[in-house]
Amino acid sequence: xxxxxxxxxxxxxxxxxxxxxxEKPLIEEALQKEYPDVTDHEVMKIVxxxxxxxxxxxxxxxxxx
Numbered sequence: 001x002x003x004x005x006x007x008x009x010x011x012x013x014x015x016x017x018x019x020x021x022x023e024k025p026l027i028e029e030a031l032q033k034e035y036p037d038v039t040d041h042e043v044m045k046i047v048x049x050x051x052x053x054x055x056x057x058x059x060x061x062x063x064x065x
Contacts, residue, residue, distance in 0.1 A: 002047055004040060006063050015047050022046065036061035 005012040010023040022043065024035045030046055031038055039057035 002044065002051070004043055004047075006040070006043075006060055008064060011043055012048055035065075 008024075010027065012060040013020050013022060016035055016053065020037075023059035027038055027043065027046070028035050031042055036059065038060050040060070041051075043052050043060075044051040044053060
């Protein structure tokens, strides 16, 4: 199970028992869009090769408000 915890500077990730951080500039560079416009599903696709996505994608700007 993968856990994502968003804040205004990046995302804390727990993937297969390993904890790491994806910083905002890295996410923006990888997805070629501004951090607030990135969705949780897009971040999950960076972390997992074939993620099991459920529900509607949420923009980070909406998650942080």
